[in-house]
Every structure is written in C-alpha cells, then in structure tokens.
Amino acid sequence: MCAGPAAELGITVTVLAEEADGAAAQVFRSAPVGDYTDPATVVAFAQHCDVITFDHEHVPAPVLAALEELGVPMHPSPAALAYAQNKLSMRERLSDMGIPCPRWRAATSVAQVEDFGAEVGWPLIAKVPVGGYDGKGVLLARSVHEVADWLARGPVLLEERVDFERELAVLVARSPSGQAAAWPVVETVQEDGICVEVHAPAAHLDPGLAAEATAAGLRIAGELGVTGVLAVEIFQTADGFVVNELAMRPHNSGHWSMDGSVTGQFEQHLRAVLDLPLGDPRARSAVTVMANVLGGDYAELYPAYRHLMARDPGLKVHLYGKGVRPGRKIGHVNICASTYAEAHERARHAADYLQGVITE
Amino acid sequence: MCAGPAAELGITVTVLAEEADGAAAQVFRSAPVGDYTDPATVVAFAQHCDVITFDHEHVPAPVLAALEELGVPMHPSPAALAYAQNKLSMRERLSDMGIPCPRWRAATSVAQVEDFGAEVGWPLIAKVPVGGYDGKGVLLARSVHEVADWLARGPVLLEERVDFERELAVLVARSPSGQAAAWPVVETVQEDGICVEVHAPAAHLDPGLAAEATAAGLRIAGELGVTGVLAVEIFQTADGFVVNELAMRPHNSGHWSMDGSVTGQFEQHLRAVLDLPLGDPRARSAVTVMANVLGGDYAELYPAYRHLMARDPGLKVHLYGKGVRPGRKIGHVNICASTYAEAHERARHAADYLQGVITE
Numbered sequence: 001m002c003a004g005p006a007a008e009l010g011i012t013v014t015v016l017a018e019e020a021d022g023a024a025a026q027v028f029r030s031a032p033v034g035d036y037t038d039p040a041t042v043v044a045f046a047q048h049c050d051v052i053t054f055d056h057e058h059v060p061a062p063v064l065a066a067l068e069e070l071g072v073p074m075h076p077s078p079a080a081l082a083y084a085q086n087k088l089s090m091r092e093r094l095s096d097m098g099i100p101c102p103r104w105r106a107a108t109s110v111a112q113v114e115d116f117g118a119e120v121g122w123p124l125i126a127k128v129p130v131g132g133y134d135g136k137g138v139l140l141a142r143s144v145h146e147v148a149d150w151l152a153r154g155p156v157l158l159e160e161r162v163d164f165e166r167e168l169a170v171l172v173a174r175s176p177s178g179q180a181a182a183w184p185v186v187e188t189v190q191e192d193g194i195c196v197e198v199h200a201p202a203a204h205l206d207p208g209l210a211a212e213a214t215a216a217g218l219r220i221a222g223e224l225g226v227t228g229v230l231a232v233e234i235f236q237t238a239d240g241f242v243v244n245e246l247a248m249r250p251h252n253s254g255h256w257s258m259d260g261s262v263t264g265q266f267e268q269h270l271r272a273v274l275d276l277p278l279g280d281p282r283a284r285s286a287v288t289v290m291a292n293v294l295g296g297d298y299a300e301l302y303p304a305y306r307h308l309m310a311r312d313p314g315l316k317v318h319l320y321g322k323g324v325r326p327g328r329k330i331g332h333v334n335i336c337a338s339t340y341a342e343a344h345e346r347a348r349h350a351a352d353y354l355q356g357v358i359t360e
Numbered sequence: 361m362c363a364g365p366a367a368e369l370g371i372t373v374t375v376l377a378e379e380a381d382g383a384a385a386q387v388f389r390s391a392p393v394g395d396y397t398d399p400a401t402v403v404a405f406a407q408h409c410d411v412i413t414f415d416h417e418h419v420p421a422p423v424l425a426a427l428e429e430l431g432v433p434m435h436p437s438p439a440a441l442a443y444a445q446n447k448l449s450m451r452e453r454l455s456d457m458g459i460p461c462p463r464w465r466a467a468t469s470v471a472q473v474e475d476f477g478a479e480v481g482w483p484l485i486a487k488v489p490v491g492g493y494d495g496k497g498v499l500l501a502r503s504v505h506e507v508a509d510w511l512a513r514g515p516v517l518l519e520e521r522v523d524f525e526r527e528l529a530v531l532v533a534r535s536p537s538g539q540a541a542a543w544p545v546v547e548t549v550q551e552d553g554i555c556v557e558v559h560a561p562a563a564h565l566d567p568g569l570a571a572e573a574t575a576a577g578l579r580i581a582g583e584l585g586v587t588g589v590l591a592v593e594i595f596q597t598a599d600g601f602v603v604n605e606l607a608m609r610p611h612n613s614g615h616w617s618m619d620g621s622v623t624g625q626f627e628q629h630l631r632a633v634l635d636l637p638l639g640d641p642r643a644r645s646a647v648t649v650m651a652n653v654l655g656g657d658y659a660e661l662y663p664a665y666r667h668l669m670a671r672d673p674g675l676k677v678h679l680y681g682k683g684v685r686p687g688r689k690i691g692h693v694n695i696c697a698s699t700y701a702e703a704h705e706r707a708r709h710a711a712d713y714l715q716g717v718i719t720e
Contacts (some may be wrong), residue, residue, distance in 0.1 A: 004364020007387040010661075010679035010691075027367040029389055181673075258368075262674050262696075277670035284644060284696075301370075310637035313541075314622050319370035331370075336622075336644075 001250070001258065001318065003027040005267035011274065016045045023321040039066035046072050053228055053273045057084040057248060058131060075176065075227035075273035076248045083224050084248040087157050088129040097223055099216055100242045102235075103160040110151065113144045113158060120160035126150065127157040138193065162242055164235035168202050169253035170217035173229050173268040176275045180218050181268065183261060183281040185210045188233065188253050194327075197347070198290040200256040200283060203340050213241055220246070229254065229269045252292065252329070257281070259316045259334040260288030285336035289343035291351035293331040295324040301331075304354045308333075315350050361610070361618065361678065363387040365627035371634065376405045383681040399426035406432050413588055413633045417444040417608060418491060435536065435587035435633035436608045443584050444608040447517050448489040457583055459576055460602045462595075463520040470511065473504045473518060480520035486510065487517040498553065522602055524595035528562050529613035530577035533589050533628040536635045540578050541628065543621060543641040545570045548593070548613050554687075557707070558650040560616040560643060563700050565596075573601055580606070589614065589629045612652065612689070617641070619676045619694040620648030645696035649703035651711035653691040655684040661691075664714045668693075675710050 014030035025031035034041040064078040083090045105116040126147045128137035174180040184201035231251035233244040254265035263279025319331040333350045337343035374390035385391040394401040424438040465476040486507045488497035534540040544561035591611035593604040614625035623639030679691040693710045697703035
C-alpha cells in the first residue's frame with residue numbers, strides 16, 4: 001500500500017519479498033525474493049538501501065543485529081521495536097511511564113498464575129510475550145490449566161480482563177528528527193479477536209478523553225523513540241482508558257486514512273522513515289468507515305467487485321493481491337460520508353458482499 | 361500516475377517504455393523497453409495484454425492497424441483516436457455535430473489563407489493538423505507568409521482568433537459499455553501555450569454554461585465512441601463557449617482530481633478502459649488548485665521539496681520521475697482548500713519554489 005504514495009513522491013522502494021508472486025512483488029519494480037529471517041540474505045539486500053523499514057514487527061534479533069552492524073538507518077530502530085516485539089517489555093515500560101495499563105503480571109509458575117487470578121478475578125487474559133498476532137498467542141483463561149503449556153515454554157504475560165466499553169486506536173507518526181503528527185482517534189470494531197471495522201473519528205468520543213489518548217500516543221512514540229507509524233490500541237473504560245497493544249508500522253486501524261485523511265498512513269510512514277517533514281493528518285470527511293474484506297468461501301473476487309463498483313460509485317476498494325483463504329484479510333473498503341449510519345451501511349455491505357456473506 | 365490506483369484495484373499494468381530508467385519504468389514491475397512506433401515491437405508487447413491504452417495520441421497508424429489485426433481491445437479505439445490525432449478531422453466532425461467551434465478552414469493554398477484571413481481578420485490561428493502538442497505546431501499568424509512552410513507540406517487548419525474570457529476544460533470518462541461520468545468543469549490557466557494552473561471547479565461559472573459544456577463533452581465522447589478519459593479544452597466567450605482541442609487520455613487539466621475528486625482521473629481511466637463501472641467524479645473539496653511544476657534552472661529538486669513539505673503539511677506533491685529540463689513538466693502540486701485565494705496562494709508558491717522562480 002506504499003506503492004502509490006512512493007510513486008507520487010518520487011521515492012524508490014525495494015522490497016525483500018517472501019514469494020516471487022507475492023503482494024509486494026506485484027506492485028514494486030524491485031522485489032527480490034529472500035528469507036527475511038536469514039541475516040546474510042537481509043544484509044545483502046539492505047546494503048543497497050538508504051533506509052530500512054519493516055512491514056511487521058517479527059524481525060528476528062540476529063537480523064536486526066546484522067543490520068545494525070551494517071550501519072544502514074533502520075526505522076523503527078531495534079531498540080524501539082523491542083517494545084512491539086515483546087509484550088512484557090512493553091507493559092514494564094508503559095507502567096514505568098505511568099501510561100494507564102490493565103493490571104498485569106509476568107508469571108513463570110502455576111503459583112504466580114493462581115495468585116494473579118485470585119487478585120484480579122477469573123477469567124483473565126494470558127499472552128505469549130513474543131510472536132502473537134491477530135488473536136494468536138492470546139487466550140481468555142478460565143483456569144491455570146489453560147496456560148500450563150505456555151508456562152512450560154517461558155514467562156507468560158497475565159492481564160486482568162478489562163471491562164471495556166469499546167476499543168479505540170491512536171495512530172501517530174514520528175520522524176527521526178522528533179516531529180510527530182497524530183490522526184484523529186478511531187474506534188476499532190473486533191470480532192473473534194480480528195478487527196473488522198474502523199470508524200474514524202470514533203463516534204461521540206469525549207474531547208478530553210481524545211486529547212488524553214492522543215497525548216499518551218505521542219508520549220509513547222517520543223519516549224520509546226519510535227520512528228514511522230505507531231498504533232496504540234486502547235480500551236475505553238467507564239473511567240478513561242487503558243493501553244492494550246502497540247504496533248510499530250502502518251496498521252489496519254489506519255487504513256481509513258488512505259482515503260479519509262489529507263495524509264494517509266502509508267505516505268506518512270514513508271515521510272517519517274525518510275525524515276521528511278510530516279503531512280497533515282486531519283480527516284477530509286466528517287466520517288470515514290473502513291471495513292476489512294476477509295477471504296470467504298469463493299475465491300473469485302472479480303464478479304463481486306464489479307457489482308459493488310456499479311452499486312456504489314463512491315466506494316474505495318483496496319485489494320492486497322493475496323490469494324483468497326477463509327478468514328484472511330485480503331483487502332479493505334473505505335467510505336467517506338457525512339454520517340456514521342450511511343458510511344457504515346455502505347462499507348459493511350461492500351465487505352460482506354465481497355466476502356460472500358450476503359448475495360445482494 | 362496510474363501506478364497507485366492500479367495497485368489498489370489489483371490491476372496489473374505493463375508499460376511499453378521508451379527508456380529503461382524512464383518515468384514508467386521506475387514505478388511498474390513490468391516495463392519492457394521498446395519503440396512504440398514499430399508495429400512488430402508493439403504487437404509482441406501487446407499479445408500478453410487483455411486491454412491496451414495509450415498515454416498520448418501520437419500512435420502511428422501502422423501500429424494501430426497491427427494492433428487491430430491482433431484483436432486485442434484498444435481503448436480509445438483507433439476510430440475515436442483519429443479525431444484527437446487529426447485536428448482537421450476533429451473540426452469537421454464537431455461542426456457536423458453542431459458543437460460550437462471557432463470559425464475554421466482547411467487551407468491548401470496561399471489564396472485560401474488570404475480568403476480566410478479576409479473573412480475572419482488577421483491575426484489568425486494556424487495549426488498543423490497532425491502532431492502538435494503543448495503549443496508546438498500552433499501559430500498566431502499575422503500574414504500568409506508565416507504559414508507558407510506548413511502549406512508546402514500539406515493542409516493547414518486555420519481558425520479565427522477567438523476573443524475569449526478564459527479557458528475551461530471539460531473532462532469526462534466513458535466506458536465501452538457506454539457508461540459515462542463528468543468531473544466538474546475546470547478553469548485552465550495558460551502561459552505561452554502551456555497550462556500552468558487548473559482551478560477546480562472553475563470559479564463563478566454560470567451553472568447553465570457549466571451544464572451546456574458538460575453536455576457537449578458527454579455528447580462528443582458518445583458520438584465519437586471515445587473510451588477512457590476525454591478532455592475537451594474550451595474557450596469561454598462573451599456569449600457561451602467554443603471547443604478548442606480534444607485529448608483522449610488522462611490530461612493535465614484533470615490532475616487536480618487525484619486529490620480533489622472522489623475518483624481521480626487515473627483510477628477512472630483504468631476503470632473505463634477495463635469496462636469496470638465508473639467511480640464518482642464529484643469534488644471532495646470546495647476548491648482544488650493544481651499548479652504544474654516546470655523544470656527550472658537547478659536540477660536538484662530535493663531541498664525545495666523538503667522545504668515545501670515543512671512549510672505546508674497539506675501540500676500534495678506529485679513528481680513524475682523525469683529529469684529536470686527548463687520548461688519541462690516534471691510534476692505538479694495540488695491544494696484542496698475552502699477558498700480560491702488560499703488554494704491559489706499555496707499551490708502557486710509551491711510550484712514557483714520548486715521551479716526556483718522564488719527562493720522563500
């Protein structure tokens with residue numbers, strides 16, 4: 001999704017691709033195939049780059065160390081990335097900063113799990129500190145038995161189950177020079193641990209809470225030294241908010257900005273990692289609703305896509321060039337409108353139709 | 361400029377490029393280099409394509425004939441393209457349709473030039489029917505002597521010099537199925553025969569005149585069988601308008617739409633030539649001003665570009681990946697704003713600064 005902004009800004013992008021016909025390889029002139037977990041491969045790739053950035057956080061430590069030795073600028077830096085890679089490090093650091101978090105504990109034994117369960121009440125949330133994604137490595141545990149397997153492999157992050165009203169996300173971008181910009185706070189709608197919709201800005205959000213959450217996002221970016229886009233996923237509660245997760249990259253909760261903001265998150269990420277001045281993150285429309293398109297039962301998207309373009313000429317379709325598999329995020333749609341009701345109806349219809357959940 | 365929309369819509373574009381490091385080759389995965397004037401080269405390229413379109417009209421007739429024989433769909437078709445390639449054919453056809461045109465004459469002799477000059481008054485406009493572009497092949501002739509060279513080579517199109525108030529452009533897109541959509545009528549500001557700015561929509565345009573001009577654009581697209589984007593350049597006069605030129609491709613006067621419209625002209629052109637349903641052409645902002653960036657005296661754009669991004673975070677910069685040469689269009693900027701004064705000041709400043717005309 002960087003391809004368009006990179007072309008317009010005259011920025012040459014080269015991607016270390018997983019497959020010769022993968023999503024990136026379809027849209028970038030230069031997309032050599034290689035194993036991103038192999039330090040020698042990554043160094044050979046990176047030595048021709050002016051700046052390196054990442055499209056996910058799961059870059060192995062030996063690869064980051066090899067890149068650091070090579071001396072090519074990396075944004076975000078490994079030091080910042082560590083907090084997105086390891087949820088325990090993130091909780092420790094945010095708690096030290098006084099950022100509101102759920103009550104949490106690092107447990108290495110059954111007794112510690114029992115203690116924490118007695119303190120915050122069951123069920124509780126258990127997380128593998130490293131490697132989780134989209135609901136994987138996260139568990140709503142009703143008893144200590146459910147986390148026994150994870151405990152055997154290392155420390156487990158335990159968190160109280162937060163009684164939240166809804167989920168929000170704060171997206172900011174920060175450049176190596178320290179300039180930062182925040183998009184409006186959005187609401188993220190989750191189903192089975194997967195984000196299905198984003199409403200930008202979050203409807204009826206108290207301006208004081210929006211300002212506090214935005215300030216927290218900017219402070220996290222600054223103190224952790226994040227460069228590029230930072231997404232802070234938060235729970236809105238009866239008396240404020242707590243931070244759920246961090247992601248250091250353009251994030252699903254920011255896809256609305258590709259059509260809904262003066263500067264979309266992919267343009268902003270490029271500007272940030274190149275230390276160019278940041279663009280205006282303001283919304284261009286009263287409301288933008290983004291709906292993810294998940295793979296459905298039929299693999300052929302084209303007839304649905306054609307139908308939807310005819311039904312709704314204002315629909316903005318974004319496809320990722322990925323094969324269709326049930327439940328896989330294969331694209332998203334954005335609707336900019338003047339009301340939530342209208343934007344939601346149109347975006348929801350399009351995503352459901354593409355997925356095959358509805359047929360008219 | 362198709363690269364971004366093509367990536368988002370999942371459309372694979374391959375470009376027959378003039379140079380290995382040319383503008384298209386920088387942003388498309390597939391951009392084989394070849395001579396577009398050689399029928400065999402073009403056929404070898406085209407046989408792997410589902411649809412062919414063109415980024416300018418000057419495609420030689422033998423190439424079009426070879427493509428037609430190959431049977432790959434071409435949009436626009438050679439039959440339509442003929443009216444954009446040959447200004448005499450265009451004048452004949454538009455006059456037959458009753459579309460307002462300047463008074464004109466096809467002259468093949470000095471006597472015919474003298475006659476027409478006596479009829480409409482000197483100076484008059486002389487045009488080489490085929491091959492003109494951006495002021496080339498067009499002359500304000502004060503006497504018959506000035507067109508003698510052209511007359512020796514073939515018929516010359518003569519037109520009265522229109523006493524116009526300003527120049528407008530109507531852009532429409534039309535698909536092979538016949539669906540059509542029109543963007544708001546814009547004002548184009550020319551200097552020395554080159555478009556320097558576009559104001560979208562045209563300020564203070566009488567709604568009746570806007571509707572008439574739009575209807576003329578849609579009718580021309582339909583009757584000439586144009587597919588893809590059609591730009592109709594018109595002169596606004598004291599009592600209406602006359603058509604100046606036609607272009608059958610995304611056009612400089614439509615670059616504002618990349619940021620200013622729900623559906624930009626490059627997305628719309630792709631949708632049209634693939635016979636996908638067309639997108640909403642409405643403006644997203646009260647005003648959008650586009651300013652062309654012409655090559656100036658210094659070749660290094662980066663410091664200026666960086667400065668402008670810092671000065672105006674809402675500036676949308678579009679660079680074409682072309683080398684800087686004085687007077688060459690190397691990019692454009694768009695500003696969406698609520699007033700003409702603001703949009704004009706910001707866009708004009710950015711273009712002048714990039715060009716080196718001003719230094720602060």
